[in-house]
Amino acid sequence: MLKEQEMNLVTLIEEFGSDDRCRARLEKLRWPDGVECPRCDSKRIAHRKARKKARHQFQCKSCRYDFSVTSGTIFHDSHLSLWKWFLAVYLIVESKKGVSANQLKRSLGVTYKTAWYLCHRIRSALRRRSGSAPASAPAPPPPAGPAAGTTARPRPSAGR
Numbered sequence: 651m652l653k654e655q656e657m658n659l660v661t662l663i664e665e666f667g668s669d670d671r672c673r674a675r676l677e678k679l680r681w682p683d684g685v686e687c688p689r690c691d692s693k694r695i696a697h698r699k700a701r702k703k704a705r706h707q708f709q710c711k712s713c714r715y716d717f718s719v720t721s722g723t724i725f726h727d728s729h730l731s732l733w734k735w736f737l738a739v740y741l742i743v744e745s746k747k748g749v750s751a752n753q754l755k756r757s758l759g760v761t762y763k764t765a766w767y768l769c770h771r772i773r774s775a776l777r778r779r780s781g782s783a784p785a786s787a788p789a790p791p792p793p794a795g796p797a798a799g800t801t802a803r804p805r806p807s808a809g810r
């Protein structure tokens with residue numbers, strides 16, 4: 651997605667340094683011929699501009715489905731700003747040896763938990779994309795806890 655042309659950190663920030671730009675790019679990639687309903691493929695779409703937050707919601711006029719460009723993508727349901735996601739994707743794709751959650755945490759200024767989640771989600775998306783990984787590709791390291799004596803492991807979801 652980010653590798654159409656020579657991309658470095660500077661051009662990345664120039665092109666995608668705001669959520670609006672990231673969103674515009676995603677919309678172009680996802681719907682090159684205009685916005686389409688992900689549920690019924692209708693092109694009769696109303697553009698909703700929420701007043702409070704510019705959340706860029708769409709509503710399908712055929713089936714009334716509300717969606718945004720991130721619906722059904724790895725970016726969906728994330729509180730992290732879209733351009734940080736783009737940056738994370740860049741850092742992960744760009745790095746030959748792989749990026750640890752700790753590195754991502756430092757680079758993006760996010761919590762370890764967020765960084766771990768980003769790594770996990772982006773890597774599995776990349777794996778899905780490329781089919782089975784080549785044998786030479788290093789296996790993703792298991793999530794290592796933060797170096798300092800704290801035990802911050804993802805909690806098992808309670809009650810099941």
Ligand SMILES: [Zn+2]
Nearest residue numbers: 687690710713
């Ligand atoms: Zn629809």
